[in-house]
Amino acid sequence: MDTQTFIDLQVRDGIATLYLNRPDKRNAMSDEMRTQFIHALERVAADKAIRALVLTGNGKGFCAGGDITGMERRMQAPAGEVGFNGWHRQQRVHHTQTLLHTLPKPTIAAVNGAASGLGADTALACDFIIASEAASFTWSYIKRGIIPDGGGMYFLPRRVGLSKAKELIFSGRTVDIDEAQQLGIVDRRTGADTLVADAQAWAAELSRGSATALALGKTILNQSFELSASQVFAQGSQAQGICYTSTEHRASVMDFLAKRDAKKAQSGNKE
Structure with missing residues (x-):
């Protein structure tokens, strides 16, 4: 049985463009998708011919966060296994986010639509964020009774300050592109049609040096x-x-x- 390709990695002129490729689910991160994501990040890190990484999503969304089907499966596990299963999953999540955050090359999130929960954290794990008019951000974990587990509690205060980070995380409200740019969540803003190309050009500019x-x-x-x-x-x-x-x-x-x-x-x- 063929494995579905949830991650589409393309390399051109030394710039890797990684597409989250689960558009029917707004690129929600499943366990298999995360495994493919890890492999792609490891390849980018190891390949000396790749100078920078652009991360974006296929379809209308950037990343809708964690996969709700996976959450349902975790809840159905025997009571005595829920805690350890959750710990094991967190190790994978943190490994993925750390790979992205510490990638030894410039990284740019090209946010093409909604970045929610883990999706918002994943954008923040990149060095820079460029976004289209359709972009929005929400740290919606509170609505599922959980806390940000993809680095949001580390990255977000460094972007917007501690008080504003608490407000966004405690409320779980949506931040539109105007407010995101005003707060400093977004570094650059561009049109939807040119988002990826503009991100790639910026990546090339940032990675010209040693x-x-x-x-x-x-x-x-x-x-x-x-x-x-x-x-x-x-x-x-x-x-x-x-x-x-x-x-x-x-x-x-x-x-x-x-x-x-x-x-x-x-x-x-x-x-």
């Missing part, structure tokens, strides 16, 4: 709110030492010196 410097810089920046200044300096020193040995740094310096010497020679000839 892949070594980008990966190391992102790793430190992701921790910068939790670390002291001295810890950031210490990690920065180690990272810079690696950058000094990189092919990109050497090529850049040699290119600069060659241009400088050529300019000097040209000036000397004019004299």
Whole structure:
């Protein structure tokens, strides 16, 4: 029996575009879809030819969150297994979100429609969010009697501040594109017809520099709110030492010196 393709990964000119591909369910995340998502993220992380990732959804929605059918199955498990089953599922969820958050390359969520619950958290796990006019966000976990489990309690306060994050999570209300941009949930806004192309162009722009410097810089920046200044300096020193040995740094310096010497020679000839 063929496995349905819930994740469509396309790579062109060094930019990977990952489509959540369950449009009939507004790309709600099932267990099988999550497994395919993990494999795709691992491939992107390991492939040195891929410089950046764009994440979007097929159909009208970005991601409707967790699959309600999966929730129903979990509730039907024997009482003595519910807790451990839930713990095991959370390990998979957190592994997925961590892979996306720590991907050693620039990541952009291109939000084409509703991003709800886990879908909103998944967008926030990316470095940047670009959205179309049809986009909306809701941390609707409270309506199912649960808390954000995809990183929303970590990512959202860093985008909008603690008080506003509490308000959005406690109410579970929908944030439209205008408010999302005003609050800083969305970094850029564009038309629906050009959303993916604009995200890909932005990804190309962000990933032109040294892949070594980008990966190391992102790793430190992701921790910068939790670390002291001295810890950031210490990690920065180690990272810079690696950058000094990189092919990109050497090529850049040699290119600069060659241009400088050529300019000097040209000036000397004019004299």
